[in-house]
Amino acid sequence: MPHKNINRRNFLQQGAIITGGVALTPLVGYASPKTVTAQSELADEPMWYQRPLRMLQTVLREPDATNYNAQAVVDYMLKTDCNTLVVNAGGIVDFFQNPLPAANINTFMGKNDILRDITNACHSAGIKVIGRVDFRGVEEKIFRQFPDWFSYEETGKPIQLGYTKPQLYASCYTSYHRNEHAEKFIKYIVGEYDIDGIWHNSIGVGGICHCSRCKAAYKAKTGADLPVYATASDEDLKQYMVWKSEVADQHMRRMKETVKAFGKEKAYSAEVFSMFESGGKVDSGIDLYNAREHFDYLVSVAFLTENSEHIHYEDLNYANTIVRFLKSMAPEKEAVILYGGNGTAHRYVMDPPQDLKIWLWEGLSAGGRFWNCSFTGQYPDATHDRRNAYNHQDTYSFIKKYEHLLAHQVPVANVGIYYSRPTRLFYRNKPPEGDSFDEAIKGIERVLAENHIPYHFIPDDQISTDRLKKYKAIIMPDVKCLSENEVALLQNFVAGGGKLLATYETSLYSEDGLPKKDFGLADAFGCHFTGKKVNTRKDCYQYINDPSHPIVSPDSGKTELLINAGFTLLCEAEPSAKKICTYTPLVHNQPPEKAWTNEWAKELPTVLEHDYQKGKVIYFANQPDQVTHAMGHPDMSNLILRGIQYLAGEANLPVTTNAPESVHLGLTKSAKTEGEYILSLVNTTSGQGRPVRRLVPVNEIKVVLNLPGSSLKKFEVMKSQGECKVEVRNGKVEVAVEKLEDYFSLFVKMGI
Template sequence: MKNILLLALFVTVNSMAQQGITDYWYQKPMRILQTVLRQPDAADYNVDSLVKYMNATHASTLVVNGGGIIDFFQNTLPMANVNPYIGKRDLLADIADGCHRANIKVIARVDFRGVDKKRYDQHPDWFARDEKGNPIVLNYTTPELYAPCYNSYYRNEHAVEFIEQLMVKYKLDGIWHNAVNFHNTCYCDRCKKDFNHTAGKEIPVKSSSKEEWEEYYRWNDGNAGRQLELMRGTVKKYGKDKTYAAEVFDMYKIEQQKHTGISLYSAAEYFDFFVIVAFLADNAQDVEYKDIYYPTAIVKFLKSLEPDKAPVILFGGNGTEHRYIYDPPLDSRLWLWEAAAAGGGFWNCYFNGYYPANAPDARNAYLATDAYKYLMDNEVLLKQLQPVTDIGIMYSKPSGELLGDNDFSGSMRGVQRLFMENHYQYGFVSDKMLTAEKLKEFKVLFMPDVAALSEEHVELIKDWVRQGGKLIATFKTSLYNEQGAARKEFGLSEVFGVSYLNQVVNTEMDCYQKIVSRNDLVAGMEQTDLLHNGGRTLMTKALAGSEIITGYLPKINNQPPEYAFPAKWESDYPIMVNNRFGNGESVYFANEIDKLNYTIGHPDYDQLLTNSIDHLLGKLQVLNTNAPASVHVCLNKSESGPGTFQLSLVNTSSSSQRPFRDLIPVENIIVELPFMIESADIIYGSDNSNLKFKNSTLTIDRLEEFYSVRINSK
């Protein structure tokens, strides 16, 4: 059995790698430092000190201010706004020359989001207009900036001239396009003319219909794409080794992606490497720390979009909220290791001081040094790692647009929590990349409330299950087409074994599931007849041949207690249903079990989901371990050689609240792999740790923060 698994594993990983791609420096694991300079930082800028720091911390690429809002070079264009603190010095020339002498790549940060009033008055026709014809002003900035749209002269003709000047004068290695998103609706002459030419009508206004706005968003998506294409093309004129990337955000914030027209799908198409803004917490009034395993999830997702592009998380030693003081150090280190565990690179962004040790708060200046060294020392092994997978999560951008960020992110985060805590090896498949060939990479496909599904994808998934595929789906999956139009019936009704009764019930309080059938899908629940239910539940009817595992019970109001019982305990409507379809099998949940696994986290949800996965996987699970849920385990295939793998363990065993205060080491971890081990070498681990292996089993006697092993299979 292990030999069969190993062969399948090799076929899967090799099918993901594209051959014949020229190697460029930006395809390797990235080790980036960004200094977002304030104007006064230029006054005493010492390039030698910067280079010395970068060498000490193993950073190989610098991202530094070029200009746009404030120019950090001697800009000769008419709209120049040269930083007064540089005087006659050409600071960018000094930085580029000094870094290049030290074999450090230099990428210039440009920002075309807006200009001050004085510059706006030079060319008011270069900028965006609101519905009443007034200039669109960004009021979240100080000073307020006058914004240009995607079609504007400022973001196009002017931006091209600006970038060309930088690339010619300073021999830069690339451009970083900051604040690329335009968040408003523009009614400038260019936009009105183009929309009328494309759609044959006026740009919608606030009172316009949803359909009119959907048409506008599709048009705006094209504008955004052309903007990125123009900027990339401008950079690439100076060589294929020159790199272009721009600022994109959270994989869960689909609403913003829809409204701005720029998404992670855009990044896959136009960027030379994947960088995603991924600070521990966003810059918001109410600070909320992101899931500690988010970097693992985003790196895996980016790899699924384009395996040959290096994924990078943009974090900050001093974060992005309260930028003048350090981010919690333990969380920051675990954040990096979570990214590295899946094969991600690092981009350390500081917003004050011309390098981190020069910042007002330098406590985290050297925090990431060993993490950067880990990437540097193991560059060949870590280049273009690909996850070894049991399960694929379907990521559906159309579903995110339909459901909204809260429901979309809740479902996705609940599944990721399930996989990370139970050590399932997973990858992603997006609606953009879904093909019959892609589905062959997974033993099980998990569809977390994938409400919007095209007819093509409905038939594709049906065929895959019919031929032996295993499917888990939840809530509204396939109830809408990719445009958000409702279906009267699940597109995958035959696969699920249920029919939709056109009713959604609020089950947020005092609601339960009744166990209907006793089998391995409710293992561990022998002492109860009732299970937790929350959120919302669809009313469905089981089709002939399907098996109802749990059923819906109406709300049992708990007051007064004397009346707290139902008229009957039997269930008329299924929630969890097991069904065979052709040679394959599915488990469908009519409730929001994935989201509830994250928001409420009652053990019943985790138990039902793990039982479902174990039932569908049988004995084909790639990896087994005794590690606790707080230890996250990733197995990757390396392109460095046949039969070469990399295993990572990240320990998050700590205090009960974020940020973490301290870390509890975990001892005597056993990991069983799907192949016989020929050799295993520690490439990062505790100084006093010891690694043993026998046959297909690894034993790690002590895990502190992070552990990484190079493995060669027999």
């Protein structure tokens, strides 16, 4: 029986655990992603989906079809400046008069045809329409008609989705239902209704399917029988996941080709979850690495809260984070965050309104677009809780007004965070430290965001000599898993003069997650792993061994010690390396009379600097990034900040400001027109805790932009709550903002 607390995302990640009933440790396993080059593919006349998207999705319930008012929906969209509607077409329940086999026409609709009515009304108003299709499963009455279209357990029992009510009968990537039937379905609605695109909802398939098609396809590919989850070895499941990711890729390609047969202007995209989730041992086989080439615009689900029993609010800058990541994956495509005014965990009432406004400005400041998803009612102002019906209007109206400037914006940065897919998958096995993949990255992001240092993500499959040379410093937050090719490229980057900051177990595992005896980057780090790691979470410290070093000198005049926390690797430094801080064994705090030591240890480094040929590395043998995220102690965050500034050079950073940490800064540039930039300031200053009740205005902010170009040709203040002065001094653009309430935006055109 499925676990009562499971949700759709967990089902996709851990489907085999649910259907098999046996919990095994997670396992790394994916087909190797194709190497891609992040080059702009923007045409002179971009498609509509390559322009700034202002989307509304109405996920209609069956009764919403009663007295459906298409014109009222359009009027609301025009009032809130939406330019695209995503609306139910069908799959589980059809919102059109479906003549195809397996039709399940909404009985509340009667003889009406909602898809036709809303498409005609939207097109008359110049609004694009995307049909939402969902082939994850069907009701029992459909399954009984076509039982060989669907998924089965190894016992021959049909697989049902335990998180849905009623429990839908599931289908898999190879099934007739998700392929031949889906193909006919999509061809019919695109051809008959002339919709502008397809949104493939719930594309992911969890667990292991043992239908006849899967058995035959797996046998033909591998020569083996499908593994049974409860008894399969790790290697068997790894092989299965390689195959599954391949068939998932084939399925996405087939669906996109079906849509594109009607013209390249028809858009195709589908649902992909967070950049941080490691998933289960057997999951959907789909992430942004293999999905990005198939989708015309990239969408990531990014609600303020999870659809789960235990509610927590995502970090306010997460919308900014996910846009940066999407832009790093495919800078030529629109990066869209899918959120909702009424959220996803409690869909009948609003999400905190001030948090949502910050959420949108944060996403916009990185060049992002928005998809407001409403789950109840015909549209957000025609449902039970209408308090957030116009929450997005300011942002959408701003994007509409300045579309000519906002189009094709990508983040500007000369500091890069290395993002490793194999390391993310490594965390399917819970490490002894008990932390998760996101913590180290979020710790680094916190330091960068609070100190207004722009950054990119560098996906591991886009690494190249030319790509690495773009950055003054590259940050590797506990990037455990590296291939030999990655190690060589990174080592050559440093040898040629590059600067690298790395933490903890970076390069201590192969790309397959297998442990190494020593760091792959040991030569660059200037130290070697002894094979021992220690728990330094409590009563542990770092001795400042080199008090004159720039990353500790602001503190060393008043302290000999800094905090140590998390875990620490015991490493031996090369004679050529500088031991900035050293590991001190635990000093018990009880009884206080005995809480002392004769001498602070100075042998094993926790922080060191190493000059490797022409380049330089700062290596942390402990977890300053994870600790910064978990507890935020200033010793750890200051070490990271000063390390980045020391490596990159403060004078080389593209922006400096006197704004407080609670003001987040965005800097983007046009991917089409050289010399065009947009500076954004997002105010998150408020009272203690979440959600945010009220923003506190910030006054007298100064920003200095260090941009390439011979002169400032023109500028335009796009949004400001007070006076703004812009002038050029010493070749830099100086911006003075009198008052920031929520969001400030400035367009700058530099001479080339």
